[in-house]
Amino acid sequence: MEIEKPSILIVEDNRKLANLFQEALEERFKTMIAHSLSDARKHLKWAQGILLDLQLPDGEGISLIKPSKALNPDCAILVVTAYGTVQKAVESIRLGASDFLEKPVDLNLLPAKFEKLIVSNLPSEELVYSSDSMGQLVHMANKVAKTPFPVLISGETGSGKDVLARYIHKKSGKEGFVALNCASIPSELADSMLFGHLKGSFTGASESRRGLVAAADKGTLFLDEIGDLPQSLQPKLLRFLDSGAFTPLGSCKEERSSARIIAATNRDLKSMVEDGSFREDLYFRLATFPLQIPPLRNRLEDVECLVAHHLMVLKKVLGHPVEIDASAIRLLKAYDFPGNVRELFNILDRAAVLGMGKISSEDIKFLMVHTISQGQEKANESDFWSESRAEAERREKEMILEALAASGGNKAAAARALKVSYKTLLNKMKRLGI
Numbered sequence: 379m380e381i382e383k384p385s386i387l388i389v390e391d392n393r394k395l396a397n398l399f400q401e402a403l404e405e406r407f408k409t410m411i412a413h414s415l416s417d418a419r420k421h422l423k424w425a426q427g428i429l430l431d432l433q434l435p436d437g438e439g440i441s442l443i444k445p446s447k448a449l450n451p452d453c454a455i456l457v458v459t460a461y462g463t464v465q466k467a468v469e470s471i472r473l474g475a476s477d478f479l480e481k482p483v484d485l486n487l488l489p490a491k492f493e494k495l496i497v498s499n500l501p502s503e504e505l506v507y508s509s510d511s512m513g514q515l516v517h518m519a520n521k522v523a524k525t526p527f528p529v530l531i532s533g534e535t536g537s538g539k540d541v542l543a544r545y546i547h548k549k550s551g552k553e554g555f556v557a558l559n560c561a562s563i564p565s566e567l568a569d570s571m572l573f574g575h576l577k578g579s580f581t582g583a584s585e586s587r588r589g590l591v592a593a594a595d596k597g598t599l600f601l602d603e604i605g606d607l608p609q610s611l612q613p614k615l616l617r618f619l620d621s622g623a624f625t626p627l628g629s630c631k632e633e634r635s636s637a638r639i640i641a642a643t644n645r646d647l648k649s650m651v652e653d654g655s656f657r658e659d660l661y662f663r664l665a666t667f668p669l670q671i672p673p674l675r676n677r678l679e680d681v682e683c684l685v686a687h688h689l690m691v692l693k694k695v696l697g698h699p700v701e702i703d704a705s706a707i708r709l710l711k712a713y714d715f716p717g718n719v720r721e722l723f724n725i726l727d728r729a730a731v732l733g734m735g736k737i738s739s740e741d742i743k744f745l746m747v748h749t750i751s752q753g754q755e756k757a758n759e760s761d762f763w764s765e766s767r768a769e770a771e772r773r774e775k776e777m778i779l780e781a782l783a784a785s786g787g788n789k790a791a792a793a794r795a796l797k798v799s800y801k802t803l804l805n806k807m808k809r810l811g812i
């Protein structure tokens with residue numbers, strides 16, 4: 379059985395670049411190239427993801443976003459911006475694009491970026507739990523949802539911060555949900571992206587634009603990875619939180635927005651306050667309602683319902699039912715999930731393919747031994763898991779050393795051969811003591 383690969387439409391008029399994008403993506407996706415808007419329009423229905431250049435010979439790429447969302451609301455649109463067009467990214471996101479990348483695009487990161495966007499766009503954004511700790515958290519979330527107060531969600535990677543933010547938005551009854559990943563904003567453009575600017579307020583500002591705070595008026599503005607918000611913007615955000623007022627760049631007129639802020643972080647903001655990289659007053663303002671999602675290993679009661687939920691999603695994606703043995707569930711419930719719910723779902727995805735629709739404990743064991751864990755390391759009580767982890771690390775070290783030897787010690791080339799980003803390779807080498 380082979381999984382149908384998700385389809386990605388590459389809309390890029392530069393043929394050389396379009397081919398490079400295709401090369402980077404085709405291992406994991408079905409791809410198609412369109413060199414113009416008119417060409418792209420013919421394939422909008424087919425695409426589950428679109429890599430969209432903004433400047434095309436017959437018009438602006440941005441004009442594809444609305445029609446594509448109308449045909450397929452779950453389509454993940456990744457906008458590619460060049461210098462001078464980055465401000466358009468704000469507008470793209472407002473129109474429904476999921477994220478943007480600046481040129482030059484890191485080709486190594488492209489497939490993972492799309493995978494994440496496509497999965498997160500699947501209509502599976504339901505919040506599933508059965509543990510008391512999550513029950514209490516959701517109870518709090520329900521109470522705060524209808525208020526205008528900011529919410530700060532913290533939790534380890536993959537623990538469900540995005541899901542909870544969307545849940546709160548849904549319960550709030552507010553209008554639109556606008557999300558911005560603060561780690562991906564170039565710091566010199568952050569002000570304009572959030573608060574907008576007037577024409578001529580800086581080089582390249584050829585038109586006036588609204589920012590995301592204004593775009594999210596009457597709705598929710600989700601500021602993901604808030605710890606990465608440029609420090610220079612922290613006072614402006616604080617002022618907005620306190621008064622609902624802000625001043626676009628280059629303007630002297632105060633504007634107002636009723637956007638409710640939900641911020642999320644997997645960093646320890648308190649220690650950032652201590653070391654001076656995050657303003658204490660902003661921290662306290664955001665943390666009026668702190669919601670801390672417990673790591674999955676501290677609520678293993680949730681594993682069973684999360685598995686059941688994800689098997690239903692897999693059934694939709696694969697087009698046939700997927701079952702799991704009780705012994706496989708027992709194994710999962712003894713694991714510590716450094717990558718939390720995301721890691722659990724990844725294991726299930728791979729096991730479903732391996733087990734041809736029936737997941738056994740053997741599949742799960744096999745996967746754990748053959749998986750290079752991306753998650754953070756955690757001590758593990760169960761012998762089986764720690765042995766698997768040690769085995770995976772040994773193999774991982776071996777692979778990295780082989781790739782380094784083959785590339786004559788060139789780390790960039792080794793990273794390409796291993797199909798990981800340069801940064802990931804450096805992290806792994808550090809962790810494995812190479």
Ligand SMILES: Nc1ncnc2c1ncn2[C@@H]1O[C@H](COP(=O)(O)OP(=O)(O)OP(=O)(O)O)[C@@H](O)[C@H]1O
Pocket residue numbers: 497498502503504505506507533534535536537538539540541542644684687719720723
């Ligand atoms: N309680 C939950 N119910 C259903 N799905 C969940 C739950 N928690 C997490 N997930 C799923 O796990 C994956 C990771 O969740 P999410 O993206 O919300 O994590 P995150 O905390 O935002 O991670 P990151 O720190 O990497 O941004 C997603 O596929 C999400 O749908």
Ligand SMILES: [Mg+2]
Pocket residue numbers: 539540602
């Ligand atoms: Mg997230």
